[in-house]
Amino acid sequence: MTAPSPILVDVDGGIARLTLNNPRRKNAITQEMAGLMGAFCDRVHEDTSIGAVIVDAEGTYFCSGADTRDLASASDDPASPEAVARISAVYQAFVRVGQLPVPTVSLVAGGAVGAGLNLALATDLMIVTPDAVLDSGFLARGIHPGGGHLALLGRSVGYAQAVALAVLGTTLSGEEALRRGLAWAAVERESLLKAATELLGKAAADPELARRIKASATLEIGPPAVPWAAAVELERGVQMWSMGRKGRAGWDHKPA
Template identity: 65%
Template sequence: MTSDNTVDGPPEAPILTDYADGVAQLTLNNPRRKNAITLEMAASIGDFCTRVENDPAIGAVVIRAAGAYFCSGADTRDLASSSADPASPAAVRRTSAVYSAFVRVGMLPVPTISRVVGGAVGAGLNLAMATDLMVVTPDARLESGFLARGIHPGGGHLALLGRAVGWSATIAMATCGVALTGEQAVTRGLAHLAAAEPELDARIAELTAPAAADPELTRRIMNSARLELGPPAVSWSSALEIERGVQMWSMARKGEGAWSSRGPGR
C-alpha cells in the first residue's frame, strides 16, 4: 500500500484534503460561517470523491471540520439567491450541486466517518448522515433545522433520518424541532460513538486502521454491503449469492498455506 502524505490546498482554502497511510481526510475550512457549504466547497467535495474512487490505495475516509462547529448547512447566501426563483435552472443547479456532493460521499467505495463537534444542522446533518459512521462529542447538537428556516427539507433529509432513527424520531426532528445531543444520537443509532473531543482522533484512528491496512478487501466488502443493505435491502438468499463469489476471491487471495496455525507453508 502506498502513501503520499500530501495535503492539498492552501490553509485558507475552503476545503482541505489529506492523503496518508491509506486514509483520505477532507476538512471543511469555513469556520467563520460555521463551515456552511458553498458551491465552491461542494465542487471540491466532488473532486475529493473522484480521487478516492480512483485511488485503490485509499481504504477509509474521514470528513471533519475546522473550528468548533461541524457544519451549519448550505450557505444562506446561496439559499437566498435560489429563493428568488426556486424553479429557475440556476437555482436548481445550485441546490443540486450541494446535494450531489453529499450523495457522492454516501456512495464512496470505502467506509466513511464524519467527525462531528459542536453541531450539524440541515444540509450539514445531511453530510454527516451521508457517511457510514458518525463520531460525535457528547454535547454536539444534531438538528434538522429546515422547519426553523421556513423551508421543506431537501437532499433526501427525511430518508436519511428515517433509515437511522425510524419514523417517530424523524417526525420529531423534522416537524417538532427536536434536537439530539451526541450522546442521544448514539442511543438512537444516528451516531456510532461519542467521545470527548481530545479523544476523537484516536477513536477514529482505531476505526480506520483495519480498513486502511487492506483497501482492496475493504472496497469489496463495502460494495457487497451497499448491494445487500441498500436501501433497498435484499433478501438473505440474494445476499448469499452476492457474497459467494467475493468470498471465493478472498480465500484464493489468502491461499491454503495461510490457514496453518504454524504459518504459511507449515
C-alpha cells in the same frame, strides 16, 4: 496572499481525510466547497490505495448546512434553472460522499444542522462529541427538507424518530444520538480523530478487501435491502475471491 482552500485533503496510511475549512461561517457549504468535495470523491474512487475516509471540520462546529447566501439567492426564483443548479450542486456533493466505495466516518463537534446533518448522515458512521447538537433545522428556517434528508434520517433512526427530528423540529445532543443509534460513539473533541483512526485501521490496512466488503454491504443492506437468499448469492463470489487471495498458507497466520 492566497486564501486558504475551503476544503483540506490529506491522505495517510490508507485513510483519506476531507476537512471542511470555512470556520468563520460554521463550515457552511459554498458552491466552491461542493465542487472540491466532488473532486475529493473522484480521487477516492480512483486511488485504490485508499481504504477509508474521514470527514471532519476545522474550528468548533462541524457544519451549519448550505451557505445561507446561496439559499437566499435561490429563494428569489426557486424554480429557475440557476436556483435549482446552485442547490443541487451542494446536495450532489453529499450524495457523492454517500456513494464512496470505502467505509466512511464523520466527526461531529459543535453541531450539524440541515444540510450539514445530511453530510454527517451520508457517511457510514458518525462519531460525535457528547455536547454536539444534531438538528434537522429545515423547519426552523421555514423550508421543506432537501437533499434526501428524510430518507437519510429514516434509514438511520426509523420513521418515528425521523418525524420527531424533521417534522417536529426536535434536536438531539451527541449523547442522545448515541443512545438512539444515530451515532457510533461519543468522545471528547480532542479524541475524535484518534477514535476514527483506530476504528478505520483494519480497513485502511487492506483497501482492496475493504472496498469489496463495502460494495457487498451497499448491495445487501441498501436501501433497498435484499432478501437473505439473495445476499448469500451476492457474497459467494466475492468471498471465494478473498479466499483465493489468502491462499491455504494464509490460514496458518492468526489475525492481529
